[in-house]
Amino acid sequence: MLANSLCRRLPAGLAFFWLAASLFLAGLSGPVVAAAQVRPDEATLHYHFRPIVTLRATLVGASPEYRVRRALARIDALPAAQMQQAIELTPFSIEDRRGISLHIGESVLFGIVDGDLDPEEKISLEAAARRSADELHTALLAVSEQRRPMVLVKGIGLSLAATAIALLLLWLIRRATAFIVRHFEKVIDAHPESSGFRWARHGWALVQRIAQLLMGFLWLSVAYLWLTFVLARFPLTEPLGDRLTGFLFGLLETIGVGFIEAVPALTTALVILFLTKAFNDALGNFFKAARAGRVHVHGLHPETVNATHRICTIIVWGLGIAVAYPFIPMSDSDAFKGLSVMFGFMLTLGSAGIVNQLMSGLVLVYSRALSVGDFVDLGETVGVVSEVGALSTKIINMRNEEVTIPNAVLVGNPIKNYSRLAGARGTLVSTKVTIGYDTPWRQVHALLIAAAEQTPGLRALPKPFVYQRGLGDWYVEYELFAHMDKPLERVPVLSALHANIQDQFNSYGVQIMSPHFVMQPASNVVVPRDSWHAAPAEAEAGGPTAGSSQQPGTTG
CATH class of the missing domain: 3.30.70.100 (Alpha-Beta Plaits)
Structure with missing residues (x-):
């Protein structure tokens, strides 16, 4: 059942993620040769996904953006033979500015002046020019290498092999997920409703969603690794592959470092919650003994033991969570603060009626007006109490109907309890x-x-x-x-x-x-x-007779 559902739903989900990844890469790559704006007064020269230099100065009336476009046009105009030649650096001076020109032979590519340097980087003009020349030379070599047939054949062959392996992994993940889910389904179906697996039946939809999310995550991971490998096989797209690899390892490093740094705080929080649970278990044993009559405490009645136990449990866990909360990682982040504000706002809006019902329930419990199993008369409802909840009380009337009455309604009306005083006298x-x-x-x-x-x-x-x-x-x-x-x-x-x-x-x-x-009739009615036993009534043995009765008096 779930396997078929996974087969129908996950390809659409994977296609969505694939489309999103493609759009991301398309936006990342753009045209083969592009200029990206960094700030309004800056322009960065990119050549085949590689940043070459950032220009910041206006030179001879040319803005940084125009200088980048002119440099790209000159680089594109280079013949294939010159792309493998070394890039030369030639100093020049213009408008009282010192600069260095980058050229290959007689073909001038672009120039760098003092105003193009980043003040925070603290690097000399010669070092900046040499670094830009090295980056551009690497990009030009990649273009030349990409034009070689053997490089293309090798890249395509390795990409096809990687594609086959990725498809095989996707198929194996799908089959493994379907097999595990079918196994769990058979295990649950093999146990009756009365067993401990009944909660698994109710949560089966959640299990399905988790299996789908896990399968989608694994598929997306395989697709991500495949895309990284394929991009790295071609010289022109190698920077994209390196960028994706760096992103993946950076993410893993961030997660790993964050987890290691959070271990002491998590350990402290777990210790606090463990002590809270131990204290709550001790309270549970005390209330269990009080419920069984082995412990007697003034003011603690059998009818109020359960409610008092619940209140103490809420207080203990509330204090424990409040103490452990600061040790939870990211508890002081803006996300946690926003969630706290949202939950507080929701609680403020919706708690008025709920608090009224809760307090009314406590009044019912601690006034011992009724308890489970009592036969009560609530005015329009007469029956047996089946449940005294925090928000409402359930009554089963004489027609075997379950009537739910809010606790606030019960508190505001008289309650006749026919079972409360049914002791030795009945x-x-x-x-x-x-x-x-x-x-x-x-x-x-x-x-x-x-x-x-x-x-x-x-x-x-x-x-x-x-x-x-x-x-x-x-x-x-x-x-x-x-x-x-x-x-x-x-x-x-x-x-x-x-x-x-x-x-x-x-x-x-x-x-x-x-x-x-x-008016009084002539004879008694x-x-x-x-x-007495006229049809359809049946005769009953042992009824009273006039001759056998010992009652005094005469007929009225």
């Missing part, structure tokens, strides 16, 4: 009914308590109890309280309790007045016993 649950004034309250208490005692999931001890919450216009409001051990089963237990309450009140003919009547 969690308290309650339900309300309204019964008419014509039913004795003692009978109502007995019926509600009997229904609670028959409900699975409610505890026998402490015993259920009933409060009369209010005296309305047509009925009395009763509330039954009972304890349960498993708060997560609150909804099904309440459903069973409501069913038992209906059975108990129907058994004794007591009317539940929760529906509001305009109850479900007859023989209709």
Whole structure:
């Protein structure tokens, strides 16, 4: 899969790099004979990629640029026989200036005067003229050498051999990269999702990109070496080859020297980070013991151990990185400073809401309002806490839906936690009914308590109890309280309790007045016993019967 992808994408990428390198060389070479400006008042004479001399003075009204163009025209006009002759130097004086003329036989090429010398170089006029003559003589010999057929044949032959070797290396790099990637892919596919390779599956796209970049880098390196070798095989382009070689070795030297100079600072930074990790591991062992109950610290509760551990970890690593940062190479460079300013600006713009959520999360954790596994009522959401994160809390409601609530929203609303106090006495649950004034309250208490005692999931001890919450216009409001051990089963237990309450009140003919009547009907609104299991309901064994009940009171 990745091998095909590499084959499709990398040739285009290599072509791009090749085009960029070609444009670079084209700009470097320009025409075979060119004059390059150094400063507005300077002009440098180049001949076949070789710098000959830099002219700075205006001589007899001729600017340095014009003098360079005139010198190039004279050099180009030299016959082939004169190119191999020695260059002669002849002093002259003009406009009260001392100069030296460079010529071959009767052909004057150009002249150098005192004003052309670089004051910072501190070199005599004779030495500058001799150096320019040597450079020009070398360039002329290269032109003559290039015209020899054997030199061309040898250069072309070596270039073809180098091209064949470069193509072979490119093919081998491609095949090796594809083989290694296919091997990794097979290793990952051979392991199940539950193994430690599951992260490798998620990062497979990154692995592909890294393989492509590595292959492109190797291809570009081979192309660079090939180009350097080929240019050095021809006398005219030999300076370009030398320049590319010098650039490569200079780059390697800079990297090597920089790495050697950075070793002490890197070692110091690694030691600091190692000590930071060791201290953080020690803190981790302490919090692990606190989580397991082997260590007790005042103010550190089981619900806040994880959050405190995370905060301490962030503080420790923050201090460690802050201490190690100055020892990182180039940490004081403008690039690092620019990145710091950019990240600070981004953090300033986007941190207001995030910090609010983070602080709200800390309030939730350290107030111990809820924890993972608690059954809570958040108003519109009732369910089990599955995760208390730094920015939000996740609740799984009774419909098995995951609800994500921002921590700032939770902090601003009341939280009912049915699991927090479910200790030795269990969690308290309650339900309300309204019964008419014509039913004795003692009978109502007995019926509600009997229904609670028959409900699975409610505890026998402490015993259920009933409060009369209010005296309305047509009925009395009763509330039954009972304890349960498993708060997560609150909804099904309440459903069973409501069913038992209906059975108990129907058994004794007591009317539940929760529906509001305009007027009292002639008979009590109850479900007859023989209709309790009307279709499609199924008969249930062990239900309460009027004859077996010990409840006091009479029908209301």
